[in-house]
Amino acid sequence: MADPVIVGPRAYDDPPLVRAGLILFTVVVIGVLIIIPLVNVFAEAFAKGVPAYWDSLANDPDTLHSILLTLKVAPAAVLLNVVFGIAAAWAIARFQFPGRTVLTALIDLPFAVSPVVVGLFLMLMFGLQSPIGPWLREHNIKIVFATPGLILATAFVTFPVVARELIPVMEAIGADEEIAAVSLGARGWQVFRKITLPNIKWGLLYGIILCNARAMGEFGAVYVVSGHIAGQTDTMPLRVEKLFQEYNMQGAFAVASVLAMLALVTLAVKTGLEWKVRQDLAQAKRAPNEGEHP
Numbered sequence: 001m002a003d004p005v006i007v008g009p010r011a012y013d014d015p016p017l018v019r020a021g022l023i024l025f026t027v028v029v030i031g032v033l034i035i036i037p038l039v040n041v042f043a044e045a046f047a048k049g050v051p052a053y054w055d056s057l058a059n060d061p062d063t064l065h066s067i068l069l070t071l072k073v074a075p076a077a078v079l080l081n082v083v084f085g086i087a088a089a090w091a092i093a094r095f096q097f098p099g100r101t102v103l104t105a106l107i108d109l110p111f112a113v114s115p116v117v118v119g120l121f122l123m124l125m126f127g128l129q130s131p132i133g134p135w136l137r138e139h140n141i142k143i144v145f146a147t148p149g150l151i152l153a154t155a156f157v158t159f160p161v162v163a164r165e166l167i168p169v170m171e172a173i174g175a176d177e178e179i180a181a182v183s184l185g186a187r188g189w190q191v192f193r194k195i196t197l198p199n200i201k202w203g204l205l206y207g208i209i210l211c212n213a214r215a216m217g218e219f220g221a222v223y224v225v226s227g228h229i230a231g232q233t234d235t236m237p238l239r240v241e242k243l244f245q246e247y248n249m250q251g252a253f254a255v256a257s258v259l260a261m262l263a264l265v266t267l268a269v270k271t272g273l274e275w276k277v278r279q280d281l282a283q284a285k286r287a288p289n290e291g292e293h294p
Contacts, residue, residue, distance in 0.1 A: 038260060045257035048250055056254035062231045063255055066239035073147065073222075073235060074215040077154035081211050082204070085162025090196075092163075093170035094178075104167075107160050115157050119224025122153055145227035150235065153221035158214045165207030166200055173199050202277050209273065213266045217259065 046053050057063055091097075092104055110118065126143040127133055136143065143149045177199070181191045197204075219237040226233040234242060236259050243252035 041253055041256050041260050044249065044253040047253075052250060053254050053257075056251040057258065060251060062234065063239055063243075063251060065231050066234045066236050066255065067258060069147070069150070069234070070216055070236045073150045073154055074212055076151045077158060077215045078208055078211050080151070080155040081159045081162045082208060084159055085166055085207060086200075086204070088163040089166035089170050089200075092167055094175055107163050110157050110160055115153075115218065115220030115222075116224055118156050119153055119221040122149060122156070122221070122225050126152075144225045145229065145233060147233070149225040150222050150233060153225045154215045154218050157218055157221050158211050161211040161214060162204070162207035165203050165210070169200050169203035170196075202273065202280075205273055206270070209266055209270050213263060216262055 057067070088103070088107060092100060123144055124130055125132075126136065126149065128137060143152070177195050178191050181195050186194075217237060218235075219241070222235055223238060223241075226235070226238060228234065228238065228242070230242065236255055240252050240255045240259070243249075243255065
């Protein structure tokens with residue numbers, strides 16, 4: 001007589017009290033740490049009415065500039081990270097070479113280093129007291145205390161995001177289709193455009209969304225290299241901090257609400273993307289079964 005198959009405990013076998021307790025604990029934590037602060041931001045932003053809210057945003061030149069600067073810095077940093085992320089993921093997922101493990105570890109370095117340290121590092125590299133500082137001043141090239149410095153700081157802090165999303169995707173897909181295309185005479189760009197890019201498109205979009213969300217909210221590294229110049233180098237997070245220090249609560253919460261709305265839009269896009277990926281996977285699983293039963 002065969003031994004009975006021992007089935008391990010399943011999640012829905014837990015006592016109802018345990019399940020209810022865990023769900024309640026999760027809801028309480030999310031409510032206290034996320035929902036209540038988010039609602040409070042919008043409540044404070046609109047506390048004096050919509051006209052005061054709009055006046056804090058549209059009629060303050062420094063605040064308006066901070067919004068426009070953030071919408072310029074974040075996409076530029078995301079673009080740099082997309083180029084780097086695709087190149088790094090391709091190199092790591094498709095080739096074996098000395099130092100591959102070290103390169104993979106270095107990609108995660110910005111996650112381990114404080115953003116403030118990143119800002120100081122950029123100051124030491126591109127500041128007036130750096131080795132190339134006199135040359136930059138002689139050629140009137142401004143990096144720190146200017147938009148290029150903000151882009152570099154944001155890109156450095158966020159550059160692991162896209163690469164880390166693409167590496168497991170490319171490793172899971174494998175290189176069989178690409179090798180077949182090359183054997184049939186396809187050029188490198190043709191292989192990338194017609195095979196690699198369609199295969200990694202969802203992972204790439206997911207990485208772009210997360211990278212953009214992280215870039216818009218970056219504070220530490222940007223704080224160091226910006227110089228806190230109102231109307232020139234203040235991004236939205238820096239503007240919120242400056243308005244708060246000036247006890248302009250209406251303006252601070254108004255700008256914070258814009259950041260919160262951008263975060264909610266990002267979350268909605270991320271959720272829609274995840275739903276689309278699940279739909280595609282379900283359709284791919286149904287396709288072979290439908291073929292078996294005409």
